[in-house]
Amino acid sequence: MPAAPTSSPVHTVPRGRACARVTPGEKGSKCRPRDTRLPAVARGLAVLFALSACTGAPAPAREAGDAPARRIVSQTILADEVLWALGPAAQARVVGVSSLADDPRYSGVAGVWPPAVPRRALTSEGLLALEPDLAIIASFTSPEVRELLSSHGVRLLEFTRFTGFADYRAHVRRLAAVVEDPAAGERLLSDLDARLARLAARRPAASLAAVSWADGHAAAGGTSFDDVAEVAGLSNMAKEKGLEGHVPVALELMVSWDPPVIVTGCPAPEPDDPACRAAEAAVAALPGVRATAAARDGRIVAVPGRALASTGEGMARAAEILQDRLLAERP
Amino acid sequence: MTRTTWVAAAAIPIALLVSLGTGPGDIGLGEALGVIGRRLLGEDLGLRGAIVWDLRLPRALLAGLVGAALAAAGALCQGLFRNPMADPGVLGVSSGAALFAVVGLLFGLDRAGLWAIPVVAAVGAAAAMGLLLAAAGRQASLAVLLLAGVALAALCSALITVCQALASHQWDFGLKVVYWLMGSFEGRSWPHLSWALPPCGLGLALALWLRRDLDALHLGSDAAASLGVDLPRLRLLVVLAVGLLVGAATALTGVLAFVGLVAPHVARMSSGPGHRRLVPLAALVGASATILVDAVARSASGVVIPPGVITSLVGAPFFLWLLRRRGLRGLAG
Numbered sequence: 001m002p003a004a005p006t007s008s009p010v011h012t013v014p015r016g017r018a019c020a021r022v023t024p025g026e027k028g029s030k031c032r033p034r035d036t037r038l039p040a041v042a043r044g045l046a047v048l049f050a051l052s053a054c055t056g057a058p059a060p061a062r063e064a065g066d067a068p069a070r071r072i073v074s075q076t077i078l079a080d081e082v083l084w085a086l087g088p089a090a091q092a093r094v095v096g097v098s099s100l101a102d103d104p105r106y107s108g109v110a111g112v113w114p115p116a117v118p119r120r121a122l123t124s125e126g127l128l129a130l131e132p133d134l135a136i137i138a139s140f141t142s143p144e145v146r147e148l149l150s151s152h153g154v155r156l157l158e159f160t161r162f163t164g165f166a167d168y169r170a171h172v173r174r175l176a177a178v179v180e181d182p183a184a185g186e187r188l189l190s191d192l193d194a195r196l197a198r199l200a201a202r203r204p205a206a207s208l209a210a211v212s213w214a215d216g217h218a219a220a221g222g223t224s225f226d227d228v229a230e231v232a233g234l235s236n237m238a239k240e241k242g243l244e245g246h247v248p249v250a251l252e253l254m255v256s257w258d259p260p261v262i263v264t265g266c267p268a269p270e271p272d273d274p275a276c277r278a279a280e281a282a283v284a285a286l287p288g289v290r291a292t293a294a295a296r297d298g299r300i301v302a303v304p305g306r307a308l309a310s311t312g313e314g315m316a317r318a319a320e321i322l323q324d325r326l327l328a329e330r331p
Numbered sequence: 332m333t334r335t336t337w338v339a340a341a342a343i344p345i346a347l348l349v350s351l352g353t354g355p356g357d358i359g360l361g362e363a364l365g366v367i368g369r370r371l372l373g374e375d376l377g378l379r380g381a382i383v384w385d386l387r388l389p390r391a392l393l394a395g396l397v398g399a400a401l402a403a404a405g406a407l408c409q410g411l412f413r414n415p416m417a418d419p420g421v422l423g424v425s426s427g428a429a430l431f432a433v434v435g436l437l438f439g440l441d442r443a444g445l446w447a448i449p450v451v452a453a454v455g456a457a458a459a460m461g462l463l464l465a466a467a468g469r470q471a472s473l474a475v476l477l478l479a480g481v482a483l484a485a486l487c488s489a490l491i492t493v494c495q496a497l498a499s500h501q502w503d504f505g506l507k508v509v510y511w512l513m514g515s516f517e518g519r520s521w522p523h524l525s526w527a528l529p530p531c532g533l534g535l536a537l538a539l540w541l542r543r544d545l546d547a548l549h550l551g552s553d554a555a556a557s558l559g560v561d562l563p564r565l566r567l568l569v570v571l572a573v574g575l576l577v578g579a580a581t582a583l584t585g586v587l588a589f590v591g592l593v594a595p596h597v598a599r600m601s602s603g604p605g606h607r608r609l610v611p612l613a614a615l616v617g618a619s620a621t622i623l624v625d626a627v628a629r630s631a632s633g634v635v636i637p638p639g640v641i642t643s644l645v646g647a648p649f650f651l652w653l654l655r656r657r658g659l660r661g662l663a664g
Contacts, residue, residue, distance in 0.1 A: 215507060216517055250629065251518045252386045253355035258378050267439065278442055285445060287389070287520030291381035305503075 068180045069134030069155065071095045073120065073127055078159065078168075078312045079136040081108045082175050085188050085313065090179040096120045096130045104269040105305045108314050128152055134178060162311035164227030165196070171312075188313075195316045196231055202323050203233035208299075210234040210261035210322075211254060212308070213283075218249040224311050225263070225318075232319035234261060234326075255288040261326065262294040265309060266302035271321045276302035301325045333608060335601040339615035343395060346622035350391035353626040356382040363387065389520045393527060394625040394638070395618040397516075397584050398594070400531045400576040402617020403538040405591030406598070406610045407576075410545035411569045412477055418592035419577040422476075422570065423483030427459020428452040428581040429512060430487040433494050436507045445518075448511075449526060449582045456578025459483060464570060473552075476566060514585035514639025516625050523583050534575035538610050541568055545606040587639045589646025590617050596653055 073096035074080050080101040083090050097113050099121040104110040113119075120126045127135060127149060135149050136157045146156060157178070161167045169189055176185025210229055212219040219225035220236065220243035229236045237259050238249065254262075266279035279302040284295050294300050307318035351367075352360025358379055366376055366383040376384070404419035412421070419425060435441065435451035467479040491508075498504045544565045547555040556562060580587070594617035595609065602608035621638070624645070628638045 215503070216510070217506075250355050252382055252629070255378065255382055255386065256356035256358075267442070275442070282442060282444070286518055287385040288378075288381040291378045291385075 067155070067178070069093065069132075069178050071130070071132045072134045072136065072178065073130050073132040074098055074101075074136045075120070075127075075141065076136055076138050076159065077101065077107050077109075078162070078171060078310075079175065080113070081312045081314075082172055082188070083179070084109045084112055086172075086176060086179060086181060086184040089181050090175075090184065093179050095132055096127070105267045106309065108306050108310065108312065108317075110269070110306075128154070136175075162224060163222050164224050165192070165231075165315065168192075168312055168315065192313065192316060195320070199231045199233075199316070199319050199323060202327060203231075204327065207233050207235045208260050208326060209237045209240070210263050211237040211249075211257060211259040212263040213238075213249060213254050213259075214264045216248055216251065217246055218243065218254065220244050220247055224315050225308065228308075228315050228318045228322070231316070232322040232326075234322065251286060251288065255292055258292050260293045260297065261299045261301065262289070262292070263301050263303060263308070263322065265305040268304050269306065271302070271304055271325070273304070276304065299326065333602075336608065336612055336615065339598075339612055339619065342619040343615060343622070346619040346626070347391050347395070350394070350622050350626040350629075351383070351387055353630045354382070354387055355629065356386075358382055358387075385520050389524045390516045390625065391622050393519050393524045393583065394516050394622045396524070396527050396531050397580040397587065398590055398617040398619070398621025398624075399614040400527075400534060400580045400617075401587060401591040401621075402594035402598070403535055403610055403614040404573045404576040404580075405617075406595040406606065406613040407538055407541065407545070407569050407573055408591070409595055410548065410606050410609075411566065412473055413549065414477075415596070416592075417477075418589075419573055420484060420586075420588075420591070422460075422463060422480035422573055422577075423487060424456050424459050424463070424574050424577045425581040425586055426484040426487035426491075427462070428456040428578055429586055430490050430494075431455025431458070432511055432582070432585075433491050433508050436504060436511065437494050437498055441507065445522060446526070449523065452582035453530075453578055456574060456582060459487065460570060460574035460578065464567070473566070476570070510637060511585045512639075513637035514587040514642070515637045516584055516628075517637075519583065527579050527583050530575045530579035534572045534579070535614060537568060537572035538576070538614075541565065541572065542606040542610050545569075545610075549604060549606070585637075585639060587621070588643045589650065590621055590642055593646045593650050593653075594620060596650070 070093055072083065072094050074083060074094060075098045077098060077100050080097045083094050083097075091113075094113075094117060096118045097120070099119050101107050101113055101119055102110050118130060120130065123145070127145070132154055134155045134157060136159075137146065137149075139158065139160060141158075150156060157174070159167075159171050159174075161170075169192075172185045172188055173182070176182045176188075212223075212225040212229070218238040220238035220241070222244050223246055226236045226239055237257055238247070241257070243249070262283060264279055264283050266273070266276035268275035270276075280300045283289060283300050283302075289295050289300075301322060303318050303321050307314040307321060310318065348360060351363040352358075356379075358366075362379070363383045366380050367388060369376060370380055370384045374380075401419055405417075408417040408419055408421055409415055411417075429452070431454055432448050432452040434455075435448050440447045440451055463476070463479055463483055466483070467476045491512075495505065495508060544555070544560045547558045547560045548562075548565065550558075552562060555565075577591070595613040597620075598609055598613035598616045602612045621642075624638045624641045628636045628641050
């Protein structure tokens with residue numbers, strides 16, 4: 001059952017201060033009393049101000065917490081992936097997934113959700129038509145859509161932190177609670193732990209320094225790549241340079257670091273796709289890059305975007321790809 | 332050459348030195364010059380050599396060439412339309428280049444190689460120029476040419492917005508488009524410079540050749556015709572020169588705002604309205620200013636600040652100051 005709304009979004013002005021009841025001269029009143037004579041234009045403006053004051057500020061978006069939901073619409077790739085991985089019971093509660101769910105460049109569940117499950121972009125009408133009781137929204141969901149969904153009784157769940165495996169674990173547990181199947185969530189995390197253990201066992205004794213760089217941006221500290229690098233046995237150069245987040249890093253600066261490994265993304269589902277070789281060649285062809293240790297030693301590694309940019313299970317996949325490539329090339 | 336032109340010409344090597352000694356790679360001017368000297372002698376200097384020789388030097392030279400091209404194109408446009416507010420973008424050529432570049436990015440052509448987007452953008456500039464000439468007609472008046480250019484630019488901008496809206500879910504595409512539209516010299520090297528030289532060289536030569544006819548046009552269309560200027564031919568050649576200059580510049584570096592508008596006015600403060608001195612002086616001012624803007628963009632921090640942003644941030648207030656100081660009639664010379 002959906003949780004009851006905590007407050008009505010359209011009645012935020014206390015009853016005792018409703019416009020019709022405001023007495024003339026009341027301190028702090030936003031509504032002008034009737035007996036005040038004003039020119040027509042000013043009266044019109046006053047009415048508009050009064051209406052806006054009566055409508056009040058929009059209600060804050062309500063978090064769903066971990067309350068169960070029966071009709072879930074997902075608007076993030078992470079939720080598309082996790083809800084599928086949680087199994088049939090969770091999948092049965094999903095009435096819509098994001099429009100990016102089938103894009104193999106970003107999504108780990110491309111072509112997996114049945115065609116009967118609608119793919120929806122972030123439009124209020126499209127989402128409301130699915131009659132969800134829970135919408136998993138993205139950080140860029142507009143305040144208007146949030147407010148509209150909220151005012152129609154749809155609970156909102158937004159994940160705001162995507163900085164590695166710890167956040168992923170928290171997200172899996174929350175979604176498992178929402179679909180009332182915590183055991184499925186724990187199974188998912190056990191699988192992840194097993195993969196991380198295998199990665200740890202293969203980790204080289206001496207870590208290689210790597211920079212994740214594409215289109216003038218590097219993934220520094222506090223990013224999912226930072227966790228990926230750590231579990232793969234690499235050190236994140238951008239983080240070691242004191243940078244945080246996904247930051248613009250000029251080509252000259254990146255070259256001057258002389259990275260032993262350059263990791264970049266490629267628009268392909270698998271690492272052996274020719275598009276990944278092309279992406280590596282494109283980075284190698286950039287001016288100055290040929291002089292770096294990474295280019296000299298053939299350690300420019302392209303990882304499929306859906307793994308490198310993943311904030312979910314794909315992070316482990318990215319680490320596995322990096323280990324496969326870099327360990328295979330080491331004596 | 333006048334003393335002002337000599338001073339402006341001398342500013343270019345100074346700007347180049349500033350640019351060569353600036354960058355996040357922590358290489359000073361002395362070391363950079365040493366690297367260039369030894370590189371010219373055939374030495375391979377490894378990483379630091381690559382930073383100076385493959386990144387800083389060609390980038391600074393390209394900035395100078397692009398700045399000169401945009402400024403000369405601006406002087407031509409202001410002369411042709413006898414309007415101080417005319418800038419190279421008014422003919423829609425840069426918008427055509429931008430549209431094709433955005434479409435190229437949308438279809439992932441940038442992955443084909445460094446050459447792909449510049450080539451596609453150059454095709455767009457040429458297509459826009461051809462469309463403009465076809466729409467305006469050979470005998471069209473200046474007003475028709477100007478309005479056709481404005482309409483073409485608006486159409487291209489609208490189509491760019493359509494592309495962005497259709498692909499709004501592709502965040503990497505959006506990022507590339509935004510950075511391309513802001514203009515950048517990031518990652519430009521010798522190949523880009525070699526691609527820019529032929530069209531920019533031809534365009535600059537055309538611009539210098541057209542100076543006398545533009546001076547005659549400054550007296551009015553009737554006066555120019557009575558002095559033997561073939562006005563339809565002049566319009567065609569100016570459009571061709573602007574197309575070459577702006578098309579090549581935009582194709583290689585994206586949209587750099589205000590250089591083509593402000594540099595001719597700065598030059599006009601010293602040279603006066605005559606195009607014989609104005610066009611070369613504007614090109615020199617544009618070259619040194621753009622080199623310095625790129626140096627500032629790189630010295631501000633280790634991160635990427637597009638020079639197109641700096642040209643707008645500096646150019647717009649400077650233009651307002653100039654407008655207030657001299658008035659529209661003063662700007663027109």
